[in-house]
Amino acid sequence: MQNKFSTRMLAEIGVAVALAVVLNFLKLWRMPQGGSISLEMLPVLVIAFRWGAGAGMFSGLAYGLLQLMFGAYIIHPVQLIMDYPLPYMVLGVAGMFKIRKNGIIQPLRMFWAVLVAGALRLVVHILSGVIFFGSYAPEGQNVWVYSTIYNATFLIPTTIITYIVLLIVMKALENKN
Secondary structure, eight states, rough: OOOOHHHHHHHHHHHHHHHHHHHHHHEEEOOSSOOOOTTTTTHHHHHHHOOOHHHHHHHHHHHHHHHHHTTTSSSSSSHHHHHHHHHGGGGGGGGGSEEEETTEEOOOHHHHHHHHHHHHHHHHHHHHHHHHHHGGSSSTSHHHHHHHHHHHHHHHHHHHHHHHHHHHHHHHHHHOO
């Protein structure tokens, strides 16, 4: 993991964050109370794999904060943190995984890294749903079940699609270097 933020790293993070914002506007599916299927996680994960967990978390934090400028729904300061910067920041943990063996990207290792990162994002969104949006649950339905189903509906497909595209992008970057 890199400790010092180099000029190249910061430039890549800036491009990645801007790309994440653009990809967020290209939604494949939108949920009624927020959340969508898009490729917004892709640039954050690329940074995590290229530069490590710290840079990945930083890029996720920057992207999550930028989302506040584009139609954020805020009801409480803690909810703001749990719905915007935190779920994208945790994606950076993918950078803790060793996805290369002998310099070659291993798809299964990358799968586990993306799965863990996507699962952590899901956990944060579930907690936010339970704490702040439990009133949307149908009468008699457990808020944990409601929040899990609601958030998994868009985050599982998002994670799968992101992984597939990430395989292509990382292989292309690997061949370029």
